[in-house]
Amino acid sequence: MVQSSVLGFPRMGKLRDLKKATEAYWGDKISRDELLSEGKRLRLAHWQIQKDAGVDVIPSNDFAFYDQILDHHQLFGTIPERYTKYNLHPLDEYFAMGRGLQKEGVDVPALEMVKWFDSNYHYVKPALQDNQVFKLAAEPKPVAEFLEAKAAGITTRPVILGPVSFLTLAKADRGQSVDPITLLDKLVPLYVELLEKLKAAGAEDVQIDEPVLVFDLAEKSKAAFKPAYEKIGAIGAKGPRITLTTYFGDIVHNIDVLANLQSLYAIHVDLVRNPEQLDTVIAALGPNQVLSAGVVDSRNIWKTNYKAAIEKVENAIQKLGKDRVVVATSSSLLHVPHTLASEKTLDDEVRDWFSFAVEKTAEVVVIAKAVTEGPAAVRAELEANAKSVQARASSKRTNDPTVKARQAAVTEEMHNRKSPFPTRHAEQGKTLKLPLFPTTTIGSFPQTKEIRVQRNKFTKGEITPAEYEKFIEKEIEEVVKIQEELDLDVLVHGEPERNDMVQYFGERLTGYVFTTHAWVQSYGSRCVRPPIIVGDISRPAPMTVKESKYAASITKKPMKGMLTGPITCLRWSFPRDDVHQSVQAQQLALALRDEVVDLEAAGIHVIQVDEPALREGLPLRSGSERVAYLKWAVDSFKLSTAGVTDGTQIHSHFCYSEFQDFFHAIAALDADVLSIENSKSDAKLLQVFIDQAYPRHIGPGVYDIHSPRIPSEQEIKDRLEEMLQYLTPQQLWVNPDCGLKTRQWRETKAALEGMVAAAKYFRAKY
Ligand code: GLN
Ligand code: ZN
Numbered sequence: 001m002v003q004s005s006v007l008g009f010p011r012m013g014k015l016r017d018l019k020k021a022t023e024a025y026w027g028d029k030i031s032r033d034e035l036l037s038e039g040k041r042l043r044l045a046h047w048q049i050q051k052d053a054g055v056d057v058i059p060s061n062d063f064a065f066y067d068q069i070l071d072h073h074q075l076f077g078t079i080p081e082r083y084t085k086y087n088l089h090p091l092d093e094y095f096a097m098g099r100g101l102q103k104e105g106v107d108v109p110a111l112e113m114v115k116w117f118d119s120n121y122h123y124v125k126p127a128l129q130d131n132q133v134f135k136l137a138a139e140p141k142p143v144a145e146f147l148e149a150k151a152a153g154i155t156t157r158p159v160i161l162g163p164v165s166f167l168t169l170a171k172a173d174r175g176q177s178v179d180p181i182t183l184l185d186k187l188v189p190l191y192v193e194l195l196e197k198l199k200a201a202g203a204e205d206v207q208i209d210e211p212v213l214v215f216d217l218a219e220k221s222k223a224a225f226k227p228a229y230e231k232i233g234a235i236g237a238k239g240p241r242i243t244l245t246t247y248f249g250d251i252v253h254n255i256d257v258l259a260n261l262q263s264l265y266a267i268h269v270d271l272v273r274n275p276e277q278l279d280t281v282i283a284a285l286g287p288n289q290v291l292s293a294g295v296v297d298s299r300n301i302w303k304t305n306y307k308a309a310i311e312k313v314e315n316a317i318q319k320l321g322k323d324r325v326v327v328a329t330s331s332s333l334l335h336v337p338h339t340l341a342s343e344k345t346l347d348d349e350v351r352d353w354f355s356f357a358v359e360k361t362a363e364v365v366v367i368a369k370a371v372t373e374g375p376a377a378v379r380a381e382l383e384a385n386a387k388s389v390q391a392r393a394s395s396k397r398t399n400d401p402t403v404k405a406r407q408a409a410v411t412e413e414m415h416n417r418k419s420p421f422p423t424r425h426a427e428q429g430k431t432l433k434l435p436l437f438p439t440t441t442i443g444s445f446p447q448t449k450e451i452r453v454q455r456n457k458f459t460k461g462e463i464t465p466a467e468y469e470k471f472i473e474k475e476i477e478e479v480v481k482i483q484e485e486l487d488l489d490v491l492v493h494g495e496p497e498r499n500d501m502v503q504y505f506g507e508r509l510t511g512y513v514f515t516t517h518a519w520v521q522s523y524g525s526r527c528v529r530p531p532i533i534v535g536d537i538s539r540p541a542p543m544t545v546k547e548s549k550y551a552a553s554i555t556k557k558p559m560k561g562m563l564t565g566p567i568t569c570l571r572w573s574f575p576r577d578d579v580h581q582s583v584q585a586q587q588l589a590l591a592l593r594d595e596v597v598d599l600e601a602a603g604i605h606v607i608q609v610d611e612p613a614l615r616e617g618l619p620l621r622s623g624s625e626r627v628a629y630l631k632w633a634v635d636s637f638k639l640s641t642a643g644v645t646d647g648t649q650i651h652s653h654f655c656y657s658e659f660q661d662f663f664h665a666i667a668a669l670d671a672d673v674l675s676i677e678n679s680k681s682d683a684k685l686l687q688v689f690i691d692q693a694y695p696r697h698i699g700p701g702v703y704d705i706h707s708p709r710i711p712s713e714q715e716i717k718d719r720l721e722e723m724l725q726y727l728t729p730q731q732l733w734v735n736p737d738c739g740l741k742t743r744q745w746r747e748t749k750a751a752l753e754g755m756v757a758a759a760k761y762f763r764a765k766y
Contacts, residue, residue: 001322001323001372002313002317002322002325002326002327002368002371002372003056003057003326003327003368004054004055004056004057004326004327004328004364004365004367004368004369005055005056005057005157005292005326005327005328005329005364006050006055006057006058006059006328006329006333006361006364007059007062007159007207007245007247007268007294007298007328007329007330007331007332007333008059008062008159008329008331008332008333008334009046009049009050009059009062009332009333009334009357009361010046010333010334010336010337010338010357010520010521011042011043011046011062011063011064011334011521012338012519012521012527013042013045013046013338014338014339014342014517015342015517016519016527017038017042018038018039018042018065018525019519019525019526019527021034021035021038021039022035022065022066022524022525023525026095026099026525032089032091035065035091036091039063039065040148042063043060043063043145043148043149044148044149044152046063047060047149047152047154047156048152048154049358049361050361051154053358053361053362053365054362054365055361055364055365056326056368057157057205057326057328058149058154058155058156058157059156059157059158059159059207059332060142060145060146060148060149060156060157060158060159061141061142061145061146061158061159061160062159062332062334063145065091065094065095066094066095066098066099066124066524066525067098067113067122067123067124067523067524068123068159068161069116069123069124069125069126069161069166069169070094070097070098070111070123070124071094071141072126072160072161072166073097073111073124073126074090074093074094074137074141075136075137075140075141075142075160075194076134076135076136076137076166076187076190077133077134077135077136077137078126078127078128078132078134078170079093079097080111080127080129080173082108083096083097083108086106086108088101088106096108096110097110097111097124098110098111098113098124098524099524099706099707099708100704100706100707100708100709101709102707102708102709102710107709108709109680109704109707109709110124110680110704110706110707110709111124111125111127112124112125112127112171112680112681113125113523113680113706114656115615115616115656117211117214117248117620118248118616118617118618118619118620119248119299119335119616120335120520120522120528120530120571120572120613120616121334121335121520121521121522121523122522122523123169125169125170125171126166126167126169126170126171126180127170127171127172127173127174127176128167128170128171128172128173128176128178128180128183129172129173129176129178130172130176130177130178132178132183132186133186134183134186134187134190135190136190136193136194140194140197142158142159142160142194142198142206143158143194143197143198143201145158146158146198146201146202146203147201147202150201150202155204156203157203157205157206157207157243158198158203158206158207159206159207159209159332160191160194160206160207160208160209161208161209162191162208162209162210162244163184163187163188163191163228163232164181164184164210164212164221164224164225164228165209165210165211165212166187167180167181167183167184167187167221168180168181168212168215168217168218168221169212174682179220181218181220181221181224182220184224184228188228188231188232191232192231192232192234192235192239195232195235195238195239195240195242196235196238196239198239198240199238199239199240203240204240204241205240205241205242205243205265206239206240206241206242206243207243207245207268208242208243208244208245209245209246209247210225210244210245210246211245211246211247211248211331213225213246213251213254213257213258214246214247214248214249214250214251214254214270214620214621215249215620215621216253216621216622217254222254222257225254225257226257226261229244229261229263229264230261230263232263233261233262233263233264234263241265241266242263242264242265242266243264243265243266243267243268243290243292243326244258244261244264244266244267244268245267245268245292245331246267246268246269246270247268247269247270247273247294247298247330247331247332248270248273248299248331248620249270249273249274249620249621250269250270250273250274250276250277251269251277251281252274252277252280252281253621255280255281255284258284259284260286261286262286264289265289265290266289266290266291266292266326267281267284267285267289267290267291267292268291268292268293268294268326268328269281269291269292269293269294270294270330270331271293271294271295271312271330272294272295272296272297272298272299272330273330275312278293278312278315278316282316282319282320285320285324288324289324290320290323290324290325290326291316291320291324291325291326292326292328293312293313293316293325293326293327293328294328294329294330294331295309295312295313295327295328295330295367296309296327296328296329296330296360296363296364296367297330297360297577298329298330298331298332298333298334298335298336298360299330299331299335299336300336300574300575300577301336301337301354301355301356301518301532301574302353302354302355302574302577303352303353303354303355303359303363303385303388303389304355304360304363304367304385305385305389306363306366306367306370306381306382306385306386307382307385307386307389309327309363309367310367310370310371310375313325313327313367313371314371317371322371322372325371326368327364327367327368327371328364329360329361329364333357333360333361334520334521335520336356336357336360336520337356337357337515337517337518337519337520337529338356338357338358338517338518338519339356339357339358339359340354340355340356340358340359341358342516342517342518343515343516343517343518344516345515345516346513346515347513349391349395349397350397350513350532350534352388352391352392353388353391353392353534354532356518366378366381366382370382392578393578395535397534397535398534398535398536398576398578398579399535399536400510400511400535400536400538402538403511403536403537403538403587403590404536406590407583407586407587407590410586410590410639414593414639414642414643415635415638415639415642416638416642416670417641417642417644417646417650417670418645418646419646421670421672421695421696422695423646424646424647424649424672425672427645427646427647428605428646428647428648428649428672430647431558431605431647432490432558432605432606432649434489434490434558435489435763436729436730436762436763436766437720437729437732437733437734437759437760437762437763437766438489438490438733438734438759439487439488439489439490439733439734439735439755439756439759440488440489440490440491440492440560440675440699440733440734440735441483441488441492441735441736441739441740441752442492442608442610442653442675442705442735442736442737442738442739442740443492443494443495443501443560443562443608443610443653443739444492444494444495444498444501444739444740444741445479445482445492445494445495445496445740445741445748446740446741446742446743446744446745446748447496447741447742448745451475451496454468454471455468455499472496472497472547473550475494475496476493476494476496476547476550476551476554477554479492479493479494479496479551480493480494480551480554480555482749483557484555484557486749486752486753486756487756488557488752488756489557489558490557490558490559490560490606491551491555491557491558491559491560492551492559492560492562493547493548493550493551493559493562494551495562495739495741497547499529500528500529501564501568501572501610501739502528502530502531502564502568502569502572502573503528503529503530503531504543504564505543505563505564505569506531506533506569506573507531508539508540508541508543509537509538509539509540509543509588509591510535510536510537510538510539510540511533511534511535511536511537511538511587512531512532512533512534512537512573513531513532513534514529514531514532515529515531515532517529518530523706526742528572530572530573530574531573531574532573532574533570533573533574533575533576533584534576535576536587537584537587537588537591538587538590538591539591539592539594539595542594542595542598543595544561544562544563544595544599545595545598545599545602548561548562548599548602548604549602549603549604552602552603552604558605558606559604559606560604560606560607560608560651561596561599561604561606561607561608562607562608562610563592563595563596563599563607563608563609563610563640564609564610565592565609565610565611565614565636565637565640565652566585566586566588566589566592566636566637566639566640567585567611567613567614567617567633567636567637568610568611568612568613568614569588569592570584570585570588570613570617571613571616571617572613581617581632582628582632582636585632585633585636586632586635586636586639588636588640589635589636589637589639589640590639590640592609592640593639593640593641593642593643596609596640596641596643596644597643597644600643600644600645600648604648605647605648605649606648606649606651607641607644607648607649607650607651608650608651608652608653608675609637609640609641609650609651609652609671610652610653611637611652611653611654611669612653612654612655612656612738614633614637614654614665614666615654615656615658615662617629617633618630618661618662622661630662630664630665633665634665634668634669637652637669638668638669638670641671649672649673650670650671650672650673651671651672651673651674651675652669652671652673652674652675653674653675653676653738654666654674654675654676654677655676655677655737655738656676656677656681657676657677657678657681657685657686657700658681658685659685659688660685660688663688663692664692667692667694670696671696672696672697673696673697673698673699673733674696674697674698674699675698675699675700675701675733675735676698676699676700676701677700677701677737677738678700678701678702678723678737679700679701679702679703679704679711679719679736679737680704680737683700683719683722683723683725683726684726686698686700686723686725686726686727687726689726689727689731690726696731697731697732697733698727698731698732698733699732699733699734699735700723700727700732701735701736701737701738702716702719702720702723702734702735702736702737702755702758703715703716703719703736703737703751703754703755704737705736705737705738705739705740705742705743706737706738706742708743708744708747709747710747710750710751710754711751711754712754713753713754713757713758715754716754716755716758717758717761717762720732720734720758720759720762724762729762729766734755734756734758734759734762735755736751736752736755
């Protein structure tokens with residue numbers, strides 16, 4: 001019989017219950033016990049959903065209060081001393097690592113958080129010491145959660161991150177120089193210990209994630225892989241059967257490390273992304289090893305095409321037999337929203353094309369049944385599915401001839417600014433008259449409760465559009481006034497009208513649909529609700545001009561217009577899977593180009609086009625796919641921004657500063673000013689700007705905006721001093737890491753005061 005399996009389930013709950021509970025706990029509104037019991041309730045509910053759907057292999061330990069990787073820092077005792085020294089309750093220590101803590105004599109910043117592979121999920125990077133000692137937690141979470149499910153009558157397969165991935169995704173802590181992978185021998189015994197404990201608790205199976213196998217692994221990591229798993233496997237029957245999972249790419253280039261690894265019971269591969277790896281992986285399996293076939297897309301919301309998925313599974317069955325194939329989700333379902341059932345406003349046509357986590361859970365069951373018992377066993381499901389797939393393919397909604405014609409007319413010149421940077425810089429100097437070390441912010445200001453309340457009322461029709469507009473104007477006035485008081489140089493309107501930097505645009509473009517409850521976790525308690533691209537994209541009317549123009553009209557200082565770039569719009573939406581992403585990106589670029597030109601015509605001469613998602617779209621491995629991506633991604637940005645005159649300053653923003661592997665792409669964007677996240681990374685990363693003789697302007701973030709902690713003025717000065725080792729005073733802008741929407745006003749004002757003072761200090765000095 002072919003089993004069905006889910007690799008992980010979203011943990012927020014149907015109504016973002018987990019977000020609400022954790023934030024209530026942080027705000028001292030509920031007790032620790034109340035938060036813990038809410039977590040328990042959610043875990044049980046999610047296991048029950050999967051059990052009721054008939055899933056054979058249900059995951060546990062996929063739950064986390066903040067981040068599942070952060071859980072592993074505690075599991076293995078890799079908690080830097082700056083956190084342990086406060087002797088906090090483990091849960092508070094955990095949150096302190098995730099988001100920083102500044103309370104009752106405790107003052108510690110968060111650990112660095114980075115994107116999880118090419119997704120928009122962020123994990124907290126393990127920070128290791130040169131003399132790192134690993135220690136298994138006294139009550140390991142995977143064991144506790146397995147037992148919790150067991151007590152509820154549900155047998156689960158605990159999920160843990162594998163040792164090679166844990167170390168490959170880790171870094172040396174600040175001031176340390178250890179190469180994490182060299183610690184593997186010290187870490188592996190903890191896995192052995194953990195597996196024994198799991199087995200003793202009754203776990204027959206365990207899922208060990210080794211997603212780094214989809215990377216071009218460094219030789220050292222690659223060489224370390226097999227010996228580590230041989231050691232782990234040596235426990236034999238004293239440990240559970242191991243299903244080793246990989247996802248988001250193919251593992252063909254690393255297949256030799258898996259060949260003959262008898263300690264593994266099964267290997268899971270992502271057959272949505274890379275169906276072509278199937279034969280190679282099958283050929284590498286030992287005589288009894290099982291293939292877990294990831295055929296249900298866990299990264300997108302499209303209904304699975306049963307016919308195509310069944311073909312893939314049948315193909316595997318032919319070679320391996322039914323007992324050696326498992327039907328699975330491609331990765332954890334963490335990346336898709338909870339359930340389609342919550343969507344009450346989608347029209348029936350498109351609704352029929354979608355499938356979220358709960359629905360995908362049912363899909364693996366149907367596919368497993370179809371291949372086990374034959375199609376007749378699920379005839380009704382297969383027929384309905386075929387009809388839906390057909391309806392989407394032939395729908396008028398997906399095709400707009402006007403958009404296609406405009407794309408066909410795009411020329412090479414449309415991608416280039418009129419003059420090179422020095423000319424533009426001189427022109428911009430005339431109108432903008434900025435001092436050295438100009439200060440600015442990345443766009444959003446605190447999204448207060450009041451803003452959310454008013455937006456909600458407006459959405460529900462409880463206030464009129466005119467009333468809402470008045471409210472937004474009042475917000476803009478306040479934000480402008482505060483920025484003037486702070487004496488910032490380039491102002492922003494604060495984005496109060498935007499619920500989200502992509503959804504806001506999605507709602508104003510044709511070709512998009514949006515949801516009401518389809519939230520996906522981005523980091524910690526933060527969720528995003530990506531809009532869905534269903535058809536060809538165009539811009540029926542200006543999207544941001546009214547607000548920017550109003551903001552500019554009430555100040556003498558330059559006002560920065562604020563747009564989300566084509567790649568970010570694409571990446572932070574659920575894209576179509578029936579048209580290449582480059583086509584969708586170009587459609588978005590043309591829509592944004594019109595907006596940029598309209599902003600300029602309205603008197604806005606600084607325009608920021610955010611592209612924080614540019615890097616996460618980078619194919620995970622080097623080679624032709626990456627080259628192709630960078631070409632069309634850079635072209636889309638340039639197409640969207642190159643319609644302006646020399647005197648208009650184009651900014652772009654990135655939420656990271658690790659540009660080493662794609663610096664030429666960042667440079668090729670030809671933006672006049674880049675703002676990048678840098679406060680939690682090493683200023684050394686800026687070396688690349690010297691090495692490559694980067695001529696334009698850069699604002700590396702001077703403080704962390706993910707944390708409520710207020711940096712001191714001295715900290716910011718120190719940071720700028722460090723940056724000046726890499727950037728010239730003429731090049732350096734002064735700004736925070738990113739937008740301030742998740743912050744409180746009190747923190748924001750205090751932090752920006754320090755920032756402006758620090759900039760003035762350097763201005764006086766140079
Ligand atoms: N302009 C956006 C903001 O300030 C940028 C956010 C981002 O880069 N993620 O909110
Ligand atoms: Zn950012």
